[in-house]
Structure formats: structure tokens, C-alpha cells
Amino acid sequence: MKAPDLAPIEEQLFTLSMASIRQFSDEHPDESFYGFGIDCMADSGIFLLCFNSEAAFAETAKEYIERFQYSAADLAALKTNFGDWKYQDFNQDQPHWEAGWGAYRDAIEAYSFADETEIEEANAYVEQLMRCACRVLVRLERSGIFERTKMDPGFTTAVMDHDEDLQEATLRLNSVRAEFND
Template sequence: MDRVKLKQEILDFTIKGVSSFLKKNSKLEFYAFAYDCNAEYAEINLCFNTLFDFEKTLDYYQNGQFGQNFKSDEDIRDLKYNTGDWEYQCFETISILSDDELNDIFNGFPDEDDDKSWNEFVESLMELFCECLLEFRDTLTFKSIPKSKDFVYFCIDHDEDLKIAEERLVQIENKLNKK
């Protein structure tokens, strides 16, 4: 797996996807941008959300059948940063490795270490994705995003807790800053 080549491919994909999305949605202001990943499949989905759309979603959930589940600050925060509930989720998607490449990687692990090796591989992909997001942050395209005052960006794996994703991004940024 050529990390340099993959990083360039992901960065190019992100710049192109975000640029195109912003041209089509030039009047919107965003509070968050995310790489919503499914690392087991080497997949990255680009996602945005606006405060207006979040408020609509929150109102829908709070006034629905399970409204009591969306009252606490923690529950509201979880909803706010759950990319699966965002208006502009997965507007562009890339799989950086084919199914055959993923199978070759998995089949290359010693049988007794399959799960451990696979988990390490998935985590290494998440680190790569975070590095790409941090590089994207320094581009003109990122700087051109219309951002709300408390704009955030993050890289999260499928069904992962936001806190874990935030901690990983900070760790990787600190590691990169030490180089």
C-alpha cells in the first residue's frame, strides 16, 4: 500500500468533491465537515451540515415518538455530529482500495492473527484518512468553506463515538507536528 500515492488520491478527491459541492451550494454556511469513513472497506464519504438543517432534524426527533431521547445536551450533541443525520451526507464517496486489494491484504495475515492484524490495518487506514483531512485543512478549498463561528471538522469511522474520533485526530496532528 503506497501511502504517499493514496494520500494524494484522497486529497485530490476531497478538493475536487468539496469544490464542486460548494459551487452548487454557494449560499450555505456550514458548522461541520466530516470524513465519514467505513475503513473496513477503505471508504471515505464527504459530509457537510448546516445549523439550519441540524435544527430541522433536532425538531423532528424531539417531536417524534422517541423525543425524550433528544433532550439532554449530550444527546443533542450526539445528534448534531452524527453524520448519518446530516442533510449533506455522503455527497461524494471514494473507495481507495478495491475489494480484491482488501482481500489480498486480509489473506496475507497469519491465520492466528487475523482479527488483530485486520484491526491494526483498519486503524492504520483511519490514521491515513486523518492525515489527509489535516492536509485538506491547509488548502484554499478548505479555507473557502463558508463556516459558522464554531465550525468543526473530523474524521470518524462507521458507528464510532465522536470522542474517539476527536482524540485520534488530535493525536495524529500532534504526531505530525513533531516531525
């Protein structure tokens, strides 16, 4: 089985992300955000767009301290854990997303989990997809789309695959950013 071509995947992910962020910012004109992320399950072709605010983080932190006795170190990790962000996967609720992404998601997942796809090939492809998602993020940053939202000082962005830590993800994103600056 042939791996799905990354060029149209990247272009569609960028186009749909622009539309999703535009819609999200129109729906949240008064809220200010400290971060944006692309939460990936790349092997399944799933790319979840996420925003979080300091107010939402404070609510989550309070709950986690009470329920799970979170420490300061736990809270620091929580701040960048997309799965705990208030607006994790907001793009999934937008009708244009499924209509525009479903076929790509299905093709990626079919390739990644096909019996004839070797584990090494699938892993290499997933890494290429993650670099693709990083290129999309850099293109989003350069497009000015984030200026449509209120951004806190120090606003950050990231792209992370499931089961990946922020340090690993940051190294990849910085590598992709360097390619844009060459």
C-alpha cells in the same frame, strides 16, 4: 495477501476530496456550515465526505424530538453524527469519485476481509487507514479548501470510523495533528 500501500491511498483520497469539496462549494455558495467530517467505513475502503448546516441540524433536531423524544444530550450527540447530516456522503454522487476511488476501495476491502488476513492484522491496517484519513483532513485544512465554503464561527472538522465515538476519534485526530506540528 499483502496490505495495500497507504501512500497512494492517502494521496488519492486527498486529491479526490479536494475536487469533491471544490465541486460541493460551487454548488452551495450561499449555505453556511458548522462542520465537515469524513465518515469512514475504513475496513470496506469507504470514506464519505460530509457537511452540515445549523439550519439542516435544526430540521433534523425538530424531527427527532417529535418522533423519538430526543433529549438535550441526544441532540448534542446528533450534532456530530455524520449519518444524520444533510450532506452526508456528497462525494458519492460525484462521477469523479467512483472513477478515481473504486479500485482503492476494492483493494482495501479485499485485504480487510480476506480469509488469510488475520483479525489483528486487519484491525491494525484499519487503524493505519484511519490515521491516513486524519492526515488527509489536516492536509485539507491546511490547503485552505474550506475557505471556499461559508463557515460558521466555531466551524469544526472530524474523522470517525463506524461504531466509533467522537472522543475516540478526536484523540486520534489530535495525535495526527501533533505529528504535523513536530
